[in-house]
Amino acid sequence: MILLHLMQLCVFFLLFLVVVTFFHQVQASNFGSFSRKQVGIYPTMNDGICASSVIVHGYKCQEIQVVTKDGYILSIQRIPEGRNEARNERTKKQPVILQHGVLVDGMTWLMNSPEQDLPLILADKGFDVWIANTRGTKHSRRHVSLDPSNPVFWNWSWDELVTYDLPAVFDYVYIQTGEKINYVGHSLGTLIALASFSERKLVNQLKSAALLSPIAYLSHMNTALGVIAAKSFVGEITTLIGLAEFNPKGLPLEAFLKAVCDNPGIDCYDLMTELTGKNCCLNSSTVDRFLMNEPQSTSTKNMVHLAQTVRHGVLAKFNYVRPDYNILHYGQVTPPIYNLSNIPHDLPLFISYGGQDALSDVRDVENLLDQLKLHDVDKRSVQFVKEYAHADYIMGFNAKDIVYNSVISFFNSQGNT
Secondary structure, X not given: OHHHHHHHHHXXXXXXXXXXXXXXXXXXXXXXXXXXXXXXXXXXXXXXXXXXXXHXXXXXXXXXXXXXXXXXEEEEEXXXXXXXXXXXXXXXXXXXXXXXXXXXXXXXXXXXXXXXOHHHHHHHOOEEEEEEOOOOOOOOOEEOOOOOOOHHHHOOOHHHHHHHHHHHHHHHHHHHHOOOEEEEEEOXXXXXXXXXHHOOOOOOOEEEEEEEOOOOOOXXXXXXXXXXXXXXXXXXXXXXXXOOEEOOOOHHHHHHHHHHXXXXXXXXXXXXXXXXXXXXXXXXXXXXXXXXXXXXXXXXXXXXXXXXXXXXXXXXXXXXXXXXXXXXXXXXXXXOEOOHHHOOOOOXXXXXXXXOOOOOOHHHHHHHHHHOOOOOHHHEEEEEEOOOOOOHHHHOOOHHHHHHHHHHHHHHHOOOO
């Protein structure tokens, strides 16, 4: 049984590891006030998210820092208005927060043209857009007292994103706007949102939520890549656990890539498909831009916690394995469960999932929908996109027509409640 658990844990690590080791990461940081594109200046990703991907298209954008209660300094980008919007407009706007998934950052929403990128589409539709970046990503690698070189900086899992990161962003946006918030999460951004809602966090500040490729459950996530990796490299898992920062570009992980790529049946020239499923609708230029920016670091503890979700088939807090450690943290032998049936039944939820998604498997999403079966019928909207896989939801050239317009219609249909 212990060997099986180690194999399952290794599957999860390597699913993420192999696809991202080939990617190119660009370090960038930029902070400033609202501004628009300046004539004759052509920023790169080194200049930050606002400069490289928003202002360059003629939108106003502001870089903001928010401090969590446990001291992490998070980067947020605000796009307050559309590109062609009159500057003197004073109408109240609906705020919307966009939350990315694991091993990427807020730049992942901005890989296409302005007419295809969700944040800019929302801004042009009259929303006040806020892009979040979780702790550990390249624009959020700061703390009031800890340095990323200190292993303590990385002592967190997605529990802390639920407890600290999301509340810090929500509180800041709510205070700044005075309006209830719409939320869009992708992948891990759906997991931490659902966990938060189940504990009645954020719900008093929330207007509605759109969950794209939800991963509340991961029991059916399965690819040939993961199976081969699990059979070959179970013994290396202790090396991974010994790392505080899970950096996909780090030297301790390179051996995994070479060995996995040597296996027949694994196409290391199409790793995104091997991991996420066959994405139908990605332009090659979009993928190239994506590879320039990703992957981002996360904590190894976070990866372990996600692996526990795969292994145990339930949504629970981090398991310290030793009963005495769990008692110390939770007052009980096993970690508490995030009970999704506790999500308020009248909380407006839009859920979209794809038939080709290897991470957000159809069977796992159906399990999630079963947990929400008592939700008010008029407050739950479900969309199934047969041809979509995981990355199509954030980078698909036709996502505006297939998904984003539906998200916006859902947000607008909720009125002022």
